[in-house]
Amino acid sequence: MIVAIDGPAASGKSSVAKEVARRLNFTYIDSGAMFRALTFWALDQALDKEEELLPLLESLTIKSLDGGIELNGRELYHELRIKKVDESVSYYSAMASVREKLKEVQRQEAKEANVIMDGRDIGSCVFPEAEVKIFLTASVEERAKRRFLQRSNKMSYEEILEDIRRRDAYDTTREIAPLVMARDALLLDTSSLSLEETIDKVEEIIKNVS
Numbered sequence: 001m002i003v004a005i006d007g008p009a010a011s012g013k014s015s016v017a018k019e020v021a022r023r024l025n026f027t028y029i030d031s032g033a034m035f036r037a038l039t040f041w042a043l044d045q046a047l048d049k050e051e052e053l054l055p056l057l058e059s060l061t062i063k064s065l066d067g068g069i070e071l072n073g074r075e076l077y078h079e080l081r082i083k084k085v086d087e088s089v090s091y092y093s094a095m096a097s098v099r100e101k102l103k104e105v106q107r108q109e110a111k112e113a114n115v116i117m118d119g120r121d122i123g124s125c126v127f128p129e130a131e132v133k134i135f136l137t138a139s140v141e142e143r144a145k146r147r148f149l150q151r152s153n154k155m156s157y158e159e160i161l162e163d164i165r166r167r168d169a170y171d172t173t174r175e176i177a178p179l180v181m182a183r184d185a186l187l188l189d190t191s192s193l194s195l196e197e198t199i200d201k202v203e204e205i206i207k208n209v210s
C-alpha cells in the first residue's frame with residue numbers, strides 16, 4: 001500500500017508521516033531529503049546548470065537511510081539541513097532531469113513494502129495510483145513558528161518566514177510538477193491542530209482505507 005502525504009514546506013508532513021509509519025509498521029520515505037541530498041551534492045561539486053548535472057545523474061546512486069540519505073556511497077544527515085541547502089533546494093528541484101531521476105528512485109524504493117512517502121508531488125505525479133493521498137497544510141506563520149522551534153540552525157523566525165514564503169512561491173509556480181493538491185487528495189489544515197491530533201487523524205484515514 002502507498003500513502004502519499006504532500007503539502008508545503010514545514011506543514012508537518014515528515015513528523016506526521018514518520019510517527020504514523022511507526023504506528024502502522026510502514027516504511028517512511030522522505031522525498032524532500034532526496035532533493036536536499038542532490039542539492040548538497042550539486043553545490044559541493046559546484047554544478048550550477050542543468051546541462052552540467054545531466055551527464056552525471058544517470059550514475060548517481062541515492063538511497064534512503066533512517067533520517068538521512070546515502071548518495072554515491074556517502075551518508076548525509078545534518079548536511080541536508082544546512083542553510084546553503086535550504087536556500088538552493090528549490091532551484092535544483094525545479095529541474096526536469098532532477099525530478100525524473102528522483103521519481104525513479106522513489107518508485108524503486110516504494111516497491112519494497114507498505115510505504116508512507118511525503119513530498120510535494122507524490123500523490124499528483126509520482127504515485128497517482130496511491131491508495132491514500134493527504135494534502136497537509138497550515139498557515140505560513142504557523143509553519144514558520146513550528147520550524148523555528150524545531151530547528152537547530154541559526155536562522156531567526158523572520159528569516160525562516162521569508163524562506164518559507166519564497167519556497168512556497170517557487171514550489172507552486174515551477175513549470176514541472178508544481179505543488180498542487182491531487183484532485184482525489186484529502187485536505188487537512190493543521191493550523192489549529194496539535195501534532196498528536198494530526199497524527200491520530202491521518203492514522204484513522206489510513207485504517208479506514210486498508
Ligand code: DC
Binds near residue numbers: 093121
Ligand atoms: O520537504 P522539504 O522541505 O525537506 O523539501 C525540500 C525541497 O525539496 C522543497 O523546497 C521542494 C523540494 N521537493 C520537491 O520539489 N518535491 C518533493 N516531492 C519533495 C521536495
